[in-house]
Amino acid sequence: MSPAELLAKVAQFDALIVRSGTKVTREVLEAGRGRLRVVGRAGVGIDNVDLQAATEAGCLVVNAPTANTVAAAEHGIALLACMARNVSQADAALKAGKWQRAKYVGVSLVGKTLAIMGFGKVGSEVARRAKGLGMHVIAHDPYAPADKARAIGAELVSFEEAIAKADFISLHMPLTPATSKVFNDESFGKMKTGVWIINVARGGVIDEDALVRALDSGKVAQAALDVFTVEPPAKDSKLVLHENVTVTPHLGASTVEAQEGVAIEIAEAVGGALRGALAATAVNAPMVPAEVRTKLLEMSVIDCDYAANLSSKSGSSLYRSCQS
Ligand SMILES: NC(=O)C1=CN([C@@H]2O[C@H](COP(=O)(O)OP(=O)(O)OC[C@H]3O[C@@H](n4cnc5c(N)ncnc54)[C@H](O)[C@@H]3O)[C@@H](O)[C@H]2O)C=CC1
Numbered sequence: 001m002s003p004a005e006l007l008a009k010v011a012q013f014d015a016l017i018v019r020s021g022t023k024v025t026r027e028v029l030e031a032g033r034g035r036l037r038v039v040g041r042a043g044v045g046i047d048n049v050d051l052q053a054a055t056e057a058g059c060l061v062v063n064a065p066t067a068n069t070v071a072a073a074e075h076g077i078a079l080l081a082c083m084a085r086n087v088s089q090a091d092a093a094l095k096a097g098k099w100q101r102a103k104y105v106g107v108s109l110v111g112k113t114l115a116i117m118g119f120g121k122v123g124s125e126v127a128r129r130a131k132g133l134g135m136h137v138i139a140h141d142p143y144a145p146a147d148k149a150r151a152i153g154a155e156l157v158s159f160e161e162a163i164a165k166a167d168f169i170s171l172h173m174p175l176t177p178a179t180s181k182v183f184n185d186e187s188f189g190k191m192k193t194g195v196w197i198i199n200v201a202r203g204g205v206i207d208e209d210a211l212v213r214a215l216d217s218g219k220v221a222q223a224a225l226d227v228f229t230v231e232p233p234a235k236d237s238k239l240v241l242h243e244n245v246t247v248t249p250h251l252g253a254s255t256v257e258a259q260e261g262v263a264i265e266i267a268e269a270v271g272g273a274l275r276g277a278l279a280a281t282a283v284n285a286p287m288v289p290a291e292v293r294t295k296l297l298e299m300s301v302i303d304c305d306y307a308a309n310l311s312s313k314s315g316s317s318l319y320r321s322c323q324s
């Protein structure tokens with residue numbers, strides 16, 4: 001649907017399920033007021049949903065946090081290996097009739113230091129795989145427990161230490177106000193000259209103009225990017241067209257297996273949230289006497305199925321059910 005079509009139709013639905021391409025703006029949430037109870041993000045990152053506006057509209061936001069983890073990690077590893085061996089550039093050259101073996105000498109991964117920025121579900125799976133490639137793995141994550149990293153053979157370090165020591169840096173933190181453009185002129189300046197960057201997280205964590213400058217100066221040897229500040233990026237984007245940049249169109253979660261898993265995970269999450277919303281409606285229904293409402297709230301109404309069932313009953317039977 002186009003944004004205009006979504007605005008026109010959203011009020012007809014109790015739940016809306018989106019991927020990253022749909023922006024659930026304040027305008028969309030306002031248009032859905034009165035009917036829309038749940039926004040399901042069929043994937044991990046919820047930076048495309050206006051959470052404040054959703055809260056104000058009384059709309060629950062749920063995601064599918066686990067089903068695409070491996071797909072995203074595998075894509076990160078694919079980009080890492082592809083970039084280190086100039087696969088996309090050599091492929092384009094050979095298809096243009098150029099047999100350039102000397103131009104496309106790569107670098108080896110074994111023994112190199114990989115910094116994982118954001119040691120959550122995807123980051124830790126990338127770490128596991130990188131260990132298998134013989135890389136030395138360090139990680140930065142202000143919230144990850146050190147024993148989780150140790151179990152994988154990775155060392156948790158500060159932001160400064162991670163970016164200063166790494167030969168390769170792979171980004172796996174969410175896009176939040178705190179992570180917006182944390183990779184900028186200043187942080188590129190603190191990295192090793194000739195560092196390699198992989199981004200399967202969100203384009204917005206990098207200042208893209210600063211990355212172009214770092215690529216032009218040779219500070220960054222190459223970058224492999226699955227995500228961009230604006231998607232799709234402009235056709236004449238200097239970053240996308242840069243000869244030392246490998247790009248994919250936000251494909252991290254796009255495997256057959258991941259999308260099947262995400263579909264199931266988000267259906268369950270949205271179903272659960274709708275039952276919860278119905279439970280709240282049942283408890284707050286005008287025919288529920290105040291003392292029964294108080295009792296139900298004391299019980300926290302943890303049995304959503306039961307409460308949802310109540311909401312579908314007529315006034316008097318609802319009252320009797322609440323009493324019992
Ligand atoms: N390219 C793609 O198709 C996909 C992209 N993603 C992106 O990857 C991100 C990570 O996904 P998951 O690992 O599943 O999420 P997660 O929530 O398991 O991990 C994110 C980690 O980042 C850490 N973090 C938060 N702020 C940080 C900071 N300032 N510096 C360093 N670490 C910080 C958190 O503590 C957490 O451990 C998602 O938010 C999403 O934006 C996820 C799946 C597919």
Ligand SMILES: O=C(O)C(=O)COP(=O)(O)O
Pocket residue numbers: 019020021042043044045046068250251252253254
């Ligand atoms: O799960 C995520 O955070 C992703 O970035 C995947 O996005 P998509 O559902 O493929 O548009």
